[in-house]
Amino acid sequence: MTHRTIPGDEPLRVVLAGAGSMGRAWLSTIVAAPDVELVAVADIDPDTARSATAAAGWPDLPVGADAVALAATTGAHAVVDATVPEAHHPVTTAALFAGLAVLGEKPVAATLAQALSLAAAAEVTGELFMVSQSRRWNPQLFALRAMAADLGALGTLTTEFFRAPRFGGFREEMAHPLLVDMAIHPFDSARFVLGAEPVAAYCEAYNPSWSWYDGAAAATAVFEMEGGIRYVYTGSWCSPGAETSWNGVWRVSGEKGSARWDGDTGPVLDADVLPAERSPSPYSGIAGALQVFAEALRTGSTPMGEVHENVLSLAMVEAAVRSAESGRRVLIDDVLDQAHEQALREETHADVRAALAGWTSVRSALTA
Ligand SMILES: NC(=O)c1ccc[n+]([C@@H]2O[C@H](COP(=O)([O-])OP(=O)(O)OC[C@H]3O[C@@H](n4cnc5c(N)ncnc54)[C@H](O)[C@@H]3O)[C@@H](O)[C@H]2O)c1
Structure with missing residues (x-):
């Protein structure tokens, strides 16, 4: 445009x-x-x-x-x-x-x-x-995306997000605080890392018994992405102990190997390939x-x-919420x-x- x-x-x-x-x-x-x-x-x-x-x-x-x-x-x-x-x-x-x-x-x-x-x-x-x-404007995420491009055909991308913040206020009153307020970030990043758009979503959202949120503070979603790749997100906002980074913990699994990112430090490539030379992103x-x-x-x-370009990230959120509420893909x-x-x-x-x-x-x- x-x-x-x-x-x-x-x-x-x-x-x-x-x-x-x-x-x-x-x-x-x-x-x-x-x-x-x-x-x-x-x-x-x-x-x-x-x-x-x-x-x-x-x-x-x-x-x-x-x-x-x-x-x-x-x-x-x-x-x-x-x-x-x-x-x-x-x-x-x-x-x-x-x-x-x-x-x-x-x-x-x-x-x-x-x-x-x-x-x-x-x-x-x-x-x-x-x-x-x-x-999305994280140079480490750009590096993970570059590694994903070195892995040949891609099979699965996963994000684990487990933290225990006590915000008070509107987040503790929303029906789907994790999916609507937070998960839009990893959903958006997943599209970016894979260079693939979402096709379908299946999601279960739930509230653990000890949760201090009114709505579903935990969710697990499986997205079919273009090319048949699966993106799996699992997270909780009431998970004390062993907390992940705010970006979550990522794994890309491909034909030639895998790449992992802890969300805080540079991603790591574990693959039998010669990585392409790429300069780091200047934007942060x-x-x-x-x-x-x-x-x-x-x-x-x-x-x-x-x-x-951005709207499909919100579409992933709405599809995940709709799936969680209907029990359907x-x-x-x-x-x-x-x-x-x-x-x-x-x-x-x-x-x-x-x-x-x-x-x-x-x-x-x-x-x-
Ligand atoms: N990117 C991130 O990591 C991140 C983090 C936090 C919040 N956000 C986003 O930033 C936005 C603001 O969140 P926040 O936490 O600062 O909320 P906030 O409630 O602290 O601040 C929002 C402000 O907008 C004002 N406002 C409301 N309607 C307005 C209008 N019509 N015209 C002018 N001002 C108006 C309110 O009076 C308030 O001061 C949200 O969309 C939120 O999702 C993004």
Whole structure:
């Protein structure tokens, strides 16, 4: 997809929307980024925005409740959307239609239907919408992906994720905290490592007897990926002792050998092959995502995480939840088609609705 670019000789001017815990991480990242200028901070609660700018040492930065209004008065090019998931659709839609590019936090939107609407809104407006899936921007994950490419045909990819955080708040009240809030990261990384898209999901989600969560704090999911590869995720958010890293523990099993990654240190190749020479990824974390976003806005290139490319990670989450609730294997294309029908029913922008209606296949609209 082509998108509008900005002149290469001026800084990228950014409004940050959402000044909560992730917003504060973005605030310091934007301020530190070369050739990027933070021009304002929006939060639905302007006092939250003011205290975040003051804490970061920028007490005079303009703040307000509306990111688009602040962008208009400050001449911004783009919005970084670090609001709560339910606000991603309205905040990002308003920004795209105001002629602003958007770099959004994961998940792309609160529902898959809203995610499809945002992909269509990017098409209609010609603005770049990229999703920052922060754990994908990990040089060690890039190295694991390179090793996977050396293993010949691939059979199985596994992730084990076992931790025992006590967050309090909304995560302890969600029906599927592990799948919806956390597992989207490894699901997204699995697509990246395998270079293969999901076909079907079977998942069991459950809550161990000692869990301090209301919903399913543990889950095991098996995804069929393109080419018949299986991706197996098993995790728990109430598993004290022998905790894995926050990235989880990974194994790729292929025709010529295996690669393992503990999620914290460099991956290890165990295969009778001569690994191809590859330079390490220069991008890391949300700073890497911001750098790639800025480059894409200057060059017109399509960045990793462009909305169309990101949506299938959320589709994996919705398919896993649906499988866990129904006890059935779920086809990703069925999940996409139902989300498309819902998006057409809910869409209020006539031209976004027309763009959605023009998609003959959701998968091909996302992967073209
Ligand atoms: N990549 C990661 O590792 C990672 C980690 C944590 C959170 N996140 C994501 O970051 C996002 C924010 O999470 P958080 O933990 O910072 O939440 P938070 O609740 O701490 O902060 C969200 C902020 O958004 C504000 N907000 C809500 N609606 C708004 C609107 N319409 N306009 C402007 N501001 C609005 C809230 O007032 C709040 O200050 C979520 O999408 C979450 O999934 C990502």
